[in-house]
Amino acid sequence: MMPRATIVALLGTVGILAAAALAPWLKFVLTVALAKGLAVMGILLLLRAGQVSFGHALYLSIGAYTVAFLRPAVPDLLVLLPLAAAVALGVGLVIGLFVARYRDIFFGMLNLAFSMVFHSLLEKLYAITKGTDGIRVFRPTVAGFALERLPYEWAVLGLALLLALGLGWLAARFLVSPLGQALVAIKTRETRLEFAGVSARRVLLVAYAASAALGGLAGALLACTTLHVTPHLAYWTQSGELVFIAILGGGGSILGPYLGSVVYELVRVYAAAALPDAWQMVLGAVLLGIILFASRGLWGLYEDLVMRGWRRA
Amino acid sequence: MALLLLLAVLDGLAYAAQVFMVAVGLTLIFGVLRVLNVAHGSFFAIGGYVAASLGAAIAAAGFSSALALPALLLASAIVGALLGPLIERLILARIYDKEQVLQLLVTFALFMILEDVQKLIWGVQPIFQDAPVRSLGQVAVGDIVYTVYQLYLLPGVALAVLVGLMWFLRRTLTGRVIVAVTEDREAATALGIDADRVYLFTFTFGVALAALGGALASPTTSLVPGIGVNMIVLSFAVVATAGLGQIEGAALTALLIGLGRSVAVYFAPEFEVVIPYLIMVAVLLVRPHGLFGRPQLRRV
Amino acid sequence: MSEPLLSARGLAIAFGGVRAADGVDLDVAEGEILAIIGPNGAGKTTFINMTTGYLRPQAGRILFGGEDITGLAPRAIVRRGIARSFQIPQLFAEQTVIENVALKVAARRGFWRAFTPLLDHTTASEAMRLLEQVGLAQLATARATELNEGARKLTDVAMAMALEPRLLLMDEPTSGVASAEKFAVMDTLVGALRARRTTAVFVEHDMEVVERYADRVAVWSQGKILVAGPPREVLADPAVLREVIGVETAHAGA
Ligand SMILES: Nc1ncnc2c1ncn2[C@@H]1O[C@H](COP(=O)(O)OP(=O)(O)O)[C@@H](O)[C@H]1O
Ligand SMILES: [Mg+2]
Numbered sequence: 001m002m003p004r005a006t007i008v009a010l011l012g013t014v015g016i017l018a019a020a021a022l023a024p025w026l027k028f029v030l031t032v033a034l035a036k037g038l039a040v041m042g043i044l045l046l047l048r049a050g051q052v053s054f055g056h057a058l059y060l061s062i063g064a065y066t067v068a069f070l071r072p073a074v075p076d077l078l079v080l081l082p083l084a085a086a087v088a089l090g091v092g093l094v095i096g097l098f099v100a101r102y103r104d105i106f107f108g109m110l111n112l113a114f115s116m117v118f119h120s121l122l123e124k125l126y127a128i129t130k131g132t133d134g135i136r137v138f139r140p141t142v143a144g145f146a147l148e149r150l151p152y153e154w155a156v157l158g159l160a161l162l163l164a165l166g167l168g169w170l171a172a173r174f175l176v177s178p179l180g181q182a183l184v185a186i187k188t189r190e191t192r193l194e195f196a197g198v199s200a201r202r203v204l205l206v207a208y209a210a211s212a213a214l215g216g217l218a219g220a221l222l223a224c225t226t227l228h229v230t231p232h233l234a235y236w237t238q239s240g241e242l243v244f245i246a247i248l249g250g251g252g253s254i255l256g257p258y259l260g261s262v263v264y265e266l267v268r269v270y271a272a273a274a275l276p277d278a279w280q281m282v283l284g285a286v287l288l289g290i291i292l293f294a295s296r297g298l299w300g301l302y303e304d305l306v307m308r309g310w311r312r313a
Numbered sequence: 314m315a316l317l318l319l320l321a322v323l324d325g326l327a328y329a330a331q332v333f334m335v336a337v338g339l340t341l342i343f344g345v346l347r348v349l350n351v352a353h354g355s356f357f358a359i360g361g362y363v364a365a366s367l368g369a370a371i372a373a374a375g376f377s378s379a380l381a382l383p384a385l386l387l388a389s390a391i392v393g394a395l396l397g398p399l400i401e402r403l404i405l406a407r408i409y410d411k412e413q414v415l416q417l418l419v420t421f422a423l424f425m426i427l428e429d430v431q432k433l434i435w436g437v438q439p440i441f442q443d444a445p446v447r448s449l450g451q452v453a454v455g456d457i458v459y460t461v462y463q464l465y466l467l468p469g470v471a472l473a474v475l476v477g478l479m480w481f482l483r484r485t486l487t488g489r490v491i492v493a494v495t496e497d498r499e500a501a502t503a504l505g506i507d508a509d510r511v512y513l514f515t516f517t518f519g520v521a522l523a524a525l526g527g528a529l530a531s532p533t534t535s536l537v538p539g540i541g542v543n544m545i546v547l548s549f550a551v552v553a554t555a556g557l558g559q560i561e562g563a564a565l566t567a568l569l570i571g572l573g574r575s576v577a578v579y580f581a582p583e584f585e586v587v588i589p590y591l592i593m594v595a596v597l598l599v600r601p602h603g604l605f606g607r608p609q610l611r612r613v
Numbered sequence: 614m615s616e617p618l619l620s621a622r623g624l625a626i627a628f629g630g631v632r633a634a635d636g637v638d639l640d641v642a643e644g645e646i647l648a649i650i651g652p653n654g655a656g657k658t659t660f661i662n663m664t665t666g667y668l669r670p671q672a673g674r675i676l677f678g679g680e681d682i683t684g685l686a687p688r689a690i691v692r693r694g695i696a697r698s699f700q701i702p703q704l705f706a707e708q709t710v711i712e713n714v715a716l717k718v719a720a721r722r723g724f725w726r727a728f729t730p731l732l733d734h735t736t737a738s739e740a741m742r743l744l745e746q747v748g749l750a751q752l753a754t755a756r757a758t759e760l761n762e763g764a765r766k767l768t769d770v771a772m773a774m775a776l777e778p779r780l781l782l783m784d785e786p787t788s789g790v791a792s793a794e795k796f797a798v799m800d801t802l803v804g805a806l807r808a809r810r811t812t813a814v815f816v817e818h819d820m821e822v823v824e825r826y827a828d829r830v831a832v833w834s835q836g837k838i839l840v841a842g843p844p845r846e847v848l849a850d851p852a853v854l855r856e857v858i859g860v861e862t863a864h865a866g867a
Contacts, residue, residue, distance in 0.1 A: 179727050195691060
């Protein structure tokens with residue numbers, strides 16, 4: 001199981017690098033996909049506990065705005081990214097202390113409420129955030145080097161890939177650790193966990209904080225890729241997108257988020273342009289379809305195909 | 314200063330009236346179906362759009378503007394009767410026995426769909442149709458000239474909905490069945506209550522209430538994409554602050570949050586959106602089950 | 614004699630009109646294995662619920678190792694060394710049998726590990742040993758939902774033992790276990806308890822099991838303890854025969 005996932009991850013890495021080399025415009029799309037995959041991995045942690053957050057765009061935007069605000073003072077990408085993750089982690093811990101007391105509906109909606117508040121603050125506090133105009137981010141240096149556009153794009157893509165691989169590996173280990181397994185236990189029988197002397201709230205808080213940090217990191221990568229941040233990053237549609245990708249990719253493997261986000265971004269490039277006012281509708285319909293008919297997502301479909309292939313062989 | 318405060322209170326009342334109608338449907342549906350309908354805000358928005366379209370059609374056909382008011386009711390009935398049964402039977406009925414997280418995701422998917430349905434039908438340009446407000450004229454309250462529509466009609470309708478709902482739930486057979494199912498679903502179904510019909514009725518009714526909220530709001534505000542999401546989060550805040558399933562509680566909380574918000578509009582406009590959630594978070598920190606809610610038993 | 618490990622005094626609780634405990638006094642000595650018998654509805658489970666913090670008695674006190682634990686939260690009571698299994702066990706449904714047990718082992722041995730597997734070598738082998746003690750080793754990788762009632766109950770017992778409690782309360786541990794396997798399971802289970810000198814209380818309906826494995830038996834009837842004493846004497850008591858065992862056999866026959 002595990003080695004097979006590693007092989008798929010390495011093949012995916014090669015595929016992404018090859019695609020970016022062959023079709024330069026794909027570099028941007030794939031970087032964005034990898035960044036979102038990181039955030040979706042956070043959503044996946046929460047889904048393990050049976051919880052869904054409709055507000056994780058909050059952490060995307062916190063990460064992105066941290067980069068935008070700090071870029072003048074902190075010029076380097078390799079410093080900006082951890083800083084953004086740390087700020088998101090801090091906010092996640094504080095909000096997590098509150099939302100980890102809740103489950104299901106409350107958990108989902110309280111997260112939505114927090115993100116909507118932040119979105120409106122980003123729009124209204126014009127003096128600080130420049131409102132809907134957003135803030136332009138000047139290309140950061142990478143490890144001290146001021147790179148031209150092309151090498152910079154490669155550097156960000158490479159970094160996103162490394163982060164996806166490294167953090168994906170860590171997350172996969174997390175899922176089989178006592179804490180990760182306790183998340184699954186929260187989903188099925190939370191009180192029994194409590195009665196073994198383990199605080200379910202604290203377990204969920206750990207996952208929540210991790211998901212916030214991942215969201216912040218993803219947002220920072222997005223900011224460094226698009227070089228422009230706007231309040232739209234905090235809007236509910238962004239949160240919905242993360243949830244959508246998580247369900248699309250499937251929760252069975254840590255590769256699900258990346259499979260989901262690459263497919264999603266590739267389709268979006270064409271489809272969202274073709275139907276700008278119906279894009280959410282298409283997503284909603286596909287989401288309904290997956291939940292009602294293929295609840296294990298793309299990764300589940302892939303597994304079924306491989307399994308069938310093996311049996312035939 | 315005093316003038317602004319009075320204005321804030323009047324606005325707050327009118328606003329609370331709209332929020333209440335959405336929140337009460339949300340809480341009623343949750344009580345019976347045990348599904349928190351994330352798409353509920355969309356019904357508010359669609360109610361508003363349908364009302365505006367009806368109003369425009371009435372004006373274009375040259376009918377008397379006195380028809381503008383009943384048209385609001387008609388809009389709510391149309392939305393309820395069309396969308397309620399369609400969504401409940403076709404989609405929600407498939408998920409009653411599924412995990413909570415899947416139920417939430419399904420209504421969220423519905424919400425995504427309905428938000429774009431609005432854009433496809435009514436576009437993204439603001440729509441404003443204030444014939445109903447104009448048809449009732451204005452009154453002076455102290456030094457302020459205020460519309461009769463917002464001063465009397467909106468709060469009046471909300472009050473009528475509240476009183477009518479309490480009467481309906483306590484005095485009619487259908488109402489009592491709904492209360493029974495809300496309080497103890499197993500026992501109620503064991504008594505031979507036809508759960509399917511209760512679900513269908515409650516959902517449709519809740520949709521119509523949200524649409525009524527939207528229809529009534531439409532002459533006082535521009536309809537733009539995004540009003541649905543603002544409303545679902547706000548009415549969730551009301552419902553959570555009051556305690557899930559609390560109807561009178563939702564009315565009081567809507568008032569509290571409506572007033573809080575409109576005071577902010579006049580005195581600290583940047584924080585208009587923040588105030589309702591501050592109230593919610595403050596209440597939930599002290600009372601995790603809301604102002605009027607009771608803790609639910611935990612599974613062992 | 615030294616001070617009892619568990620000591621209940623005047624426990625009372627009523628549900629509506631039903632008195633599930635009506636002035637219960639009971640001592641359990643350190644290292645003792647006590648059986649509780651009595652007809653359905655007598656209040657046996659209620660006693661366990663009060664001792665483990667799931668129900669708060671309306672009157673009376675419970676002392677554990679001399680400390681008053683009456684009305685503490687279940688989590689606090691677990692930390693003091695009391696574990697229980699349930700009459701109707703609720704396992705972690707999405708996980709395997711060994712993962713269920715390992716979660717409890719981890720809960721005792723250090724839960725806050727984020728990047729090493731739950732089933733690392735020590736945890737897995739300890740969980741496996743616990744499963745062997747209840748005769749479930751061959752079901753270790755089965756999903757919790759695939760188990761029959763007997764196996765679910767024994768998994769639950771293994772999960773309670775994983776906490777290495779000073780006092781273990783088991784609510785009908787062998788009901789649902791095929792009678793052919795009962796004695797084998799109880800042999801290893803009680804052997805393990807005695808080897809660790811764990812004090813145990815178990816509710817049981819099978820008088821043969823009671824006679825073989827309990828040091829002492831307490832007879833429950835309508836919220837009260839009818840008699841308590843060595844199994845041989847108690848089970849021969851005509852009043853017990855009439856009140857409880859007659860009911861039990863009639864019940865078992867039904
Ligand atoms: N939580 C409760 N609520 C209401 N009645 C209860 C509750 N727990 C137990 N009872 C009642 O108390 C009596 C004793 O129950 P219980 O302790 O489960 O009996 P036993 O385990 O001896 O069969 C029964 O009549 C039962 O219905
Ligand atoms: Mg019992």
